Amino acid sequence: MSLILQTILDGLVLGGLYSLAAVGFSLIFGVMNVVNLTHGVIVLIGAYLAYAFWHGLGVDPLLAIPLVMAALFAFGYVYQRGLIQLAVDRSSLLASMLVTFGVALMLRNVLVLVFSPDFKSVTPSYAFTVFFLGPVTIDLVRLSALGASLVLLCVLAGVLRWTAVGRVIRATAQQDLAARLCGVDVRHVYGITFGVSAAFAGASGAIIGIVVPFSPPDEALWTINAFVVVTLGGVGSPSGALLGGLLLGLISTLTSQLIGPQFPNAMMFLILVVMLLLRPSGLLGNAFSGSR
């Protein structure tokens, strides 16, 4: 019994990270229909920036999150205005996906050159503190990671719901033409959306860095994870990402515990394919006309 409880707890912690890592991907997909294959590499850039702050300046990775987010927000804004928008205008949405793939290759190469292809990890002083909650154990790192993820997701949800910027982003997601008629500078909004997405991806990377070791080739995994989370939960909303992420975390820990440690990926993709076939708009269902 305690084994199952422990597995579920681990799954939820992992799921919190998946949610935060995927929320930006979901936002971009929801607002401009762009599948951003650079997403995973941005998550990793966040992890490497936190690593650099921690190693170079001794800044705690959780405290470095605002710095990482600011840097990546600027990167995301410039990236969208300078490259993605150009690709969408000149060819098609599918082709813009290839641009993001090309940039992912370039950035991954840069990460290898700067930080070497080896695994890195960030181990702050509290890395080995462990709590006992009745029959289950949880270490402080994972607990703070889950906490930070949830706080950031709530912040994003609040920004989207109650601020002027959030309202404009949601309006553009619903119908860009109507938004433009109401005087919204849609391109600026796209840039901001991309910036916000990159900032949250970077924040998740900084948190992931203290929980698991990372290396440049991991980026593909984080991109695919983000896609699965979005497919499970639904596009474009923090709550969808949270639901999808937690489900994905539970699926992967429960599968490896109950079926076998080699099966989580197969199970994850099987569920992805089945979900796409049965309910392509996700469990929370912001339906997309493009799916069928």
Place this chain on the structure above:
Amino acid sequence: MLAEGIRAHRWWIVAAAVGFAVLLTAPAYLTPFQVRVGQLFLFSAGLGVAWTILGGFAGYWSFGHTAFIGLGAFVAGAFELHVPLGSPVATMVAGTALGSLACAAVSAVIAYPILRLRGIYFAIAMLGVSQVFAELTNNVDAFKGTMGINMPNAVPASMEPQTFFYYVFVAATALTLGVAFWVKVSRLGYGLVSIREDEDTARMLGVPTERYKIWAFVLSATLTGLLGIVYAHALGYITTGSVYRTDFSLNMIVYALLGGIGTIVGPVLGSALMVWLTQVVLGRLLDVHMFITGALLVAIVLLAPHGLVGFARKLLRRGAGGGA
């Protein structure tokens, strides 16, 4: 319709025949390294064209076609390992046939449900399919995905292995080109293009979209599998990681896009350029290999969104005085 198609495209057919004549004589004066590059080019061109039957003609972009490379390779490998026939060549032929059949059968089974998805959803679902296949190959004992399979050696004693497989690749790629051409000029091809342009309208006008899509999917998957099986034999030893490669899936798209999507000559040109760039020009710059490939990809999409073929057409039109 085939006769009309041949007449309309007679210069392309002549060009292809000349191309294959050059390819057939090439090993006589190329170095072994160049013959290997030639193999890679033929493999890539074949993959690009096979992908085009579905992705280019019907507009269904698969992101997981490597599923069929891996499936074909492992079915052929497992068969040849467990059921060796009298001669190695017979074993290879039987394994190749069986592997291709397996790809046809599996693709026919998954075609109906998966082709109900469109656009990005279809692309990602195929990515998922390829990952599931790869994981299952890793974990099903008969396939020995993690330990790997030694493919039986079918190279005749009188030939260098790279030359032998070069000729096998020429045959497989020629077959792929032939099938793609036949599809393009047949009723099926016109149906597929109408699906790409507007599936709902095509359906309303009486095009059997469901059936056509399934045919395109099965043909594309089977040819991809066939090429994958040849590739597996040329490698000699396969593991899950060496045949289920996401970069194969993406490269097929890159070749088609670089050359010109929806055309048959496009992927051939695209693969020639990419193989030449990555193997010959960048062969010594392994550190920044990925960076340059990525930059190239970005540049193509931004500068020549309709590929080399589209770029050439634009130049021709401008040259003919049509004006912009």
